[in-house]
Amino acid sequence: MSLDSLRPHAQSILKPLVRGMSRMAITPDALSVISLVFAISAGMLYAVSGGSTTLVLAAAALVLLNGVADAMDGELARSSGTAGKRGDFLDHVIDRYADVSIICGIFFGAYVDWRIGVAAVVGTLLTSYLGVQAQAVGVGRYYGGILGRADRLVIIMLASILYFLYPQDIYGFSFLGWSIVLIAIASNLTAIQRFVHIWRALS
Secondary structure, three states, X not given: OOHHHHHHHHHHXXXXXXXXXXXXXXXXXXXXXXXXXXXXXXXXXXHHOOOOHHHHHHHHHHHHHHHHHHHHHHHHHHHHOOOOHHHHHHHHHHHHHHHHHHHHHHHHOOOOOHHHHHHHHHHHHHHHHHHHHHHHOOOOOOOOXXXXXXXXXXXXXXXXHHHHHOOOOEOOEXXXXXXXXXXXXXXXXXXXXXXXXXXXXXX
């Protein structure tokens, strides 16, 4: 089951933070942009880390902040009564740039072969595209499958922590490299799952 299904529970936990954001007059769109800054910064740290376990752990902290900010922007929009199509559109665009920044940062940092990294990027983008394309063809948004965005972020964070504790390679890759291998495989399988679901719904 994808962790994206737990988003409502996460949002209820984050409500106190959302109220604090409202009091500071931070807009949902601004929070979305902040989440992108965290993601790009994480990707840059992975790319320049050069095997430094400390920098990898710092990058993981930024990935966590990206995930938290991403979970909060929609809730902030709903609680402030500013939810709308423009904000939803911006959020999806920013999430895709964030995903690509983090994954590219890891394979630019030579933690995995670039071809595997490209496969992970393709699977990630196709998975997200099919999730919203389902709505465009009248099926309704569909976020099913084995690997959603929340799952990817958790995998990368856990792999970064494990890399910090044990940076040596295991069968050719470090924990961080294997996380991209896993994402490459699972995200493309998820894209296939979503395609099949939408195709059947249209028939």
